[in-house]
Amino acid sequence: xxxxxxxxxxxxxxxxxxSSRFFCFFKRFKEIARDWVYCYRKWxxxxxxxxxxxxxxxALTDESLLRGLAQGDSLRLTAVGSWTAQYAADLERLVxxxxxxxxxxxxxxxxxxxxxxxxxxxxxxxxxLVRGFAEADRRITVVGLQEHFRGLINEVHQSNHKLPDIxxxxxxxxxxxxxxxxxxxIRRDLLLYVEMFGALVLATLRILIRPRRFRLTSMxxxxxxxxxxxxSIIVLITFLIGAIIAQQGIFRFRRFGAELxxxxxxxxxxxxxxxxxxxxxxxxxxxxxxxxxxxxxxxxREEVDALQTMxxxxxxxxxxxxVVALVIALPMLAFLGSMAALYxxxxxxxxxxxxxxxxxxxxxxxxxxxxFIVGMSKAPFMALVIGIVASxxxxxxxxxxxxxxxxxxxxxxxxxxxxxxxxGVFVTFFASIGM
Amino acid sequence: xxxxxxxxxxxxxxxxxxxxxGVSLKVETGELVALLGPSGSGKTTLLRVVAxxxxxERGRVLFGDIDVSTLSxxxxxxxxxxxxxxxxxxxxxxxxxxxxxxxxxxxxxPPADEINRRARELLDLVQLAGFEKRYPSQLSGxxxxxxxxxxxxxxxxxxxxxxxxxxxxxxxxxxxxxQWLRExxxxxxxxxxxxxxxxxxxxxxxxxVAILNEGRIEQIGTPREILQRPATEFVAKFVDGIVWxxxxxxxxxMGDSLTPAPLAxxxxxx
Numbered sequence: 001x002x003x004x005x006x007x008x009x010x011x012x013x014x015x016x017x018x019s020s021r022f023f024c025f026f027k028r029f030k031e032i033a034r035d036w037v038y039c040y041r042k043w044x045x046x047x048x049x050x051x052x053x054x055x056x057x058x059a060l061t062d063e064s065l066l067r068g069l070a071q072g073d074s075l076r077l078t079a080v081g082s083w084t085a086q087y088a089a090d091l092e093r094l095v096x097x098x099x100x101x102x103x104x105x106x107x108x109x110x111x112x113x114x115x116x117x118x119x120x121x122x123x124x125x126x127x128x129l130v131r132g133f134a135e136a137d138r139r140i141t142v143v144g145l146q147e148h149f150r151g152l153i154n155e156v157h158q159s160n161h162k163l164p165d166i167x168x169x170x171x172x173x174x175x176x177x178x179x180x181x182x183x184x185x186i187r188r189d190l191l192l193y194v195e196m197f198g199a200l201v202l203a204t205l206r207i208l209i210r211p212r213r214f215r216l217t218s219m220x221x222x223x224x225x226x227x228x229x230x231x232s233i234i235v236l237i238t239f240l241i242g243a244i245i246a247q248q249g250i251f252r253f254r255r256f257g258a259e260l261x262x263x264x265x266x267x268x269x270x271x272x273x274x275x276x277x278x279x280x281x282x283x284x285x286x287x288x289x290x291x292x293x294x295x296x297x298x299x300x301r302e303e304v305d306a307l308q309t310m311x312x313x314x315x316x317x318x319x320x321x322x323v324v325a326l327v328i329a330l331p332m333l334a335f336l337g338s339m340a341a342l343y344x345x346x347x348x349x350x351x352x353x354x355x356x357x358x359x360x361x362x363x364x365x366x367x368x369x370x371x372f373i374v375g376m377s378k379a380p381f382m383a384l385v386i387g388i389v390a391s392x393x394x395x396x397x398x399x400x401x402x403x404x405x406x407x408x409x410x411x412x413x414x415x416x417x418x419x420x421x422x423x424g425v426f427v428t429f430f431a432s433i434g435m
Numbered sequence: 436x437x438x439x440x441x442x443x444x445x446x447x448x449x450x451x452x453x454x455x456x457g458v459s460l461k462v463e464t465g466e467l468v469a470l471l472g473p474s475g476s477g478k479t480t481l482l483r484v485v486a487x488x489x490x491x492e493r494g495r496v497l498f499g500d501i502d503v504s505t506l507s508x509x510x511x512x513x514x515x516x517x518x519x520x521x522x523x524x525x526x527x528x529x530x531x532x533x534x535x536x537x538x539x540x541x542x543x544x545p546p547a548d549e550i551n552r553r554a555r556e557l558l559d560l561v562q563l564a565g566f567e568k569r570y571p572s573q574l575s576g577x578x579x580x581x582x583x584x585x586x587x588x589x590x591x592x593x594x595x596x597x598x599x600x601x602x603x604x605x606x607x608x609x610x611x612x613x614q615w616l617r618e619x620x621x622x623x624x625x626x627x628x629x630x631x632x633x634x635x636x637x638x639x640x641x642x643x644v645a646i647l648n649e650g651r652i653e654q655i656g657t658p659r660e661i662l663q664r665p666a667t668e669f670v671a672k673f674v675d676g677i678v679w680x681x682x683x684x685x686x687x688x689m690g691d692s693l694t695p696a697p698l699a700x701x702x703x704x705x
Contacts, residue, residue, distance in 0.1 A: 302521040305488055310535045310590065311509025 066094040074107040080114030083122025095125050099132035102140075108133050113144030123149070123156040189414070192392045196315075200323060200388070203316045219321040226287040227329030233286075234279055234333050235340040241278060242270055242341030246348035259353050263363035266345040271371040275338030277423055280382040283330055284415035288390040291322055292411035295394025296404045304395070314395075323387035330383035331376055338375060370435050378426050382419050389415040437626045438499035438593045439464045445484055445494035447477075447650075454480045455491070456650040465624040468655075469637035472647035473673065478630045481647070482596050485628060486513050498593055509539075511594075514587030514625070518599040520579045522571040528582050529554050529567035535590040557585040560619070577608040584616075588623070595625040601636065609633075613640055634675055638662070646670050 065087060069076045077098055083091060102108050110129070115122070126142075133140040145153065169177070207214045249262035295318060298304050304314045342364070349355040355363075393411035397404050440462040447455040455477045462468045470478040483489040485496050487508050496503045503511055522531050533554040536545060545553070558564055561581040571579055580600055587595060600616075601609040617640055620627060631637050637644045638658040645655040646669075653673075654666040665671040 301519050302517040303523060305483075306515065306517060306521040306523075306586075308488060308508055309486055309513050309515040310538060311507065311511075312538055 065091050066098060068098055068101055070101070070105060073105050074109065075102055075105045077108065077110045078114060079110065079112050082117040083115050083125065084117055084119045085121045088121040088125065091122065091125050095129045095132070098129060099136070102133050102138050103136055106138065108138050108140040110140060110142045111144050112142060112146075115146070115149075118149050118152065120152070120156065123152045126153065127156045189392075192396075193388050196319075196388045196392050197384075199315045200320060203313065203320045206316065207320070213316070215317060215321045218317075219325050222322050222325035223329055225290075226283065226326055227332060230283065230286060230329070230333060231336060234282060234337050237282065238275060238278055238337035239340040239344035241274060242266065242344035242346075243348045245269060245274070245341075246345035247352055250349065250353040254353075259349075259355060260359070260363060262349060262353060263345075263355065263360055264367060266342065266349075267364050267367045268371050270338050270341040270345065271367075271375045273375070273423070273427075275341055276334040276375045276378050276382065277419070278341075279334045279337040280330065280379070280386065280419045280423075281416050283326070283333065283383070284386045284389075284419055285412050287326060287329075288386045288415045289408050289412045291326075291387070291390035292394040292397075292408045293404065295319070295391060296397030296407050299395055299397045300399060300401070300404060319387075319391045323384065323391065326387045327380045327383040330386075331379035334376065334379040338372075374426075374430050374435055378423065381426075382422055385418045385422055386415045389418060436591070436593060437464055437624065439466075440485060440594055440626055440628065441497040442481070442485065443495050443497070445481065445491045445496070447480055447484060447489060447491045453650055455484070457494070458647075458650070458652055459494075460645060460652065460655065462626055462628060464626055466642050467620055467627040467629060467640060469641035469644045470628065470630045470647055471632065471634060471637040471644050474632065475649075476647040477650040478632075478647050479598055482598055482628060482630050485594070486515050486596050487511055512590055512592050514584075514590060514592030514595045516580070516583050516587050516595075516597045516600045518602045520571070520576075520583045520603075522579060522583055522586070524571055526570075527567065528558065528563065528569050528571070528574070531571065531582055532557055532585045532589050535586060554585075554589060557589055558582075560588075561585045562615075575608075576604045577612055580604065580612065584619075588625075592625060595627040597627065597629040599630050599632070601633070602631070609636070616640065646673065648673070 065079065065081050065083070067078045067080075069078070075098075081087070112126075118126075130140055130142065246262060246266050249265050250259055253259050253262050253265075295304075298318065304318070307314050307317055346357060346360050349360050350357055390411050393407045393414070397407050440460075442458060442460040445455050445458045446453070458477070458481055460468070460481075470481060472478045480489060484491050485503075487503060487506075498506075498511065523534065526534065529551070533550050536550045536553065544550075555564070555567065558567060561584055563578060563581055563585070566574065566578065566582075571582065574582065580603075584600070601612050604612065613636055620640075629637075629641065638661075641658065643655060643657055644661055646653045646661065648669050654661055654670045656664075656666075661670065661674060665674065
């Protein structure tokens with residue numbers, strides 16, 4: 001194999017432009033020399049192994065490694081020589097035979113004084129011997145083991161034990177355990193959110209007493225980031241959603257010749273629910289995650305601790321400006337989003353449904369203004385929920401970047417979920433007060 | 436104005452796991468004490484408790500004779516240097532140093548040019564004059580850590596706490612900074628607690644070294660005391676260069692002969 005490879009290689013190469021005849025010859029010579037060396041090594045190796053095997057067979061018979069002598073109900077084993085890898089195969093056979101012999105007696109004595117060399121193989125075989133007797137309930141005493149083998153023997157003695165069988169909990173029990181674990185986590189989260197809300201209220205009160213402490217620059221900065229820069233994407237997506245709702249409405253309502261009612265449906269749906277909900281979900285994904293990541297990385301780099309040692313309250317300095325920015329930005333974005341959705345729906349009504357803009361507006365004006373108020377009043381609360389969840393999760397970040405990534409994901413999922421829950425709460429609330 | 440720090444029987448748990456189990460320690464005024472130990476021994480937790488970043492379950496910390504639990508973090512006036520610098524990334528070097536003073540309430544805050552003057556002085560002190568306008572990302576690790584130290588010193592701390600300050604730096608820079616920090620400490624003389632897992636650092640820098648293991652102080656003493664008379668087997672095994680042989684410490688101390696130190700007063704844990 002090796003020979004073929006080198007030869008094939010050289011024939012493929014061919015004489016290059018710079019290779020002289022001498023060089024070719026030299027190369028060929030080198031190859032031949034290499035082949036010879038290879039053959040010689042192989043031959044010598046075979047010989048050496050052969051010789052060693054002979055030594056094993058002649059000089060060391062079974063008896064010389066482990067000898068057994070049965071006396072009444074006790075078995076006396078005497079071990080000598082090298083208990084090493086070289087003789088492991090023979091030794092293994094001997095050990096197994098000794099264990100089999102030991103089945104007939106009650107007590108086994110093992111004298112290791114004659115062993116002058118032992119390695120992991122030997123130590124493990126000794127351990128196997130001991131364990132073999134122990135499993136068969138025979139008493140075994142080992143004497144004469146040289147002191148400096150003690151460490152190795154103890155090490156082997158510790159290893160490879162079967163683990164005690166732990167009965168697997170039943171399906172019901174493990175399901176119950178999982179549920180209780182999940183409930184505990186939810187409870188912990190809720191407590192943290194309430195705590196954060198409380199801390200934010202306290203910080204706001206402190207700011208109201210001393211308004212100069214409010215970090216306006218930071219707030220404006222975040223307002224720009226979560227508000228102004230989100231406008232384009234929010235408008236685009238809500239525009240498309242409005243258009244889709246209108247198209248579906250017209251398509252279904254046409255059968256009943258009730259296309260004009262699509263305008264009512266669109267208006268109610270967008271202003272009450274879809275506008276604010278879609279915007280809140282998008283902001284949770286866009287800004288909530290960035291809050292978590294920012295706060296998390298500050299926590300990770302101990303910047304939050306640094307602020308604290310300088311006597312600053314991270315809630316007041318870092319979190320309050322962010323949450324305030326969100327609470328201001330989300331209603332604005334929700335308003336823009338609702339308008340964009342109505343605009344998109346209006347265009348579809350005009351071109352696809354044949355409802356001209358005048359009658360569209362006419363129909364829209366007939367709707368109660370309450371719908372708009374209901375939708376808009378939800379926005380700041382959703383912003384608060386997103387802000388609290390994002391901050392809490394950000395501060396939960398531990399020292400590693402895995403935990404940063406995980407908390408960011410968790411933050412988005414929880415924020416979106418809670419936004420929808422809050423929406424549900426508002427729906428029941430407004431239904432019960434009849435708005 | 437620097438004060439002695441007394442730590443009395445501090446216990447701190449993280450969930451079911453005890454991080455500190457009754458740690459007591461006294462750091463004299465102007466003394467530099469190193470907390471040395473393997474990871475998980477509680478040395479950083481102890482530092483954070485002294486700083487007030489963690490609340491202990493039991494025990495108390497005194498600055499001078501004031502129990503710090505009665506003080507707010509601002510009133511404690513702590514200079515804390517973190518392992519990963521924890522500089523504010525969006526602020527220039529000068530702003531970082533001046534930050535601690537600028538955020539003080541108005542009646543205790545020095546005027547703006549006084550703050551700037553002091554920040555510049557501190558940058559001078561940490562040999563970073565001329566770097567005022569740079570941002571942390573434009574500095575090397577050693578420079579960042581010096582900015583962090585300047586920031587910690589800016590608030591005129593009563594106590595200086597360093598959490599593995601050179602842990603993130605390479606060996607050469609670490610050695611230089613070690614030297615430099617010692618000179619700085621001789622000049623300024625703050626009471627300093629200093630966490631490290633680098634034994635050379637601890638023995639070279641500190642007046643006294645406290646060796647922690649599993650939330651307890653195994654031994655506290657001068658470097659020489661610890662090297663010559665390790666109090667427990669753990670100390671002997673943990674500190675390089677001590678040979679522990681059958682309950683006796685054998686150690687060549689800085690050219691001393693190899694005679695085993697008698698350890699009659701030794702209380703050994705088996």
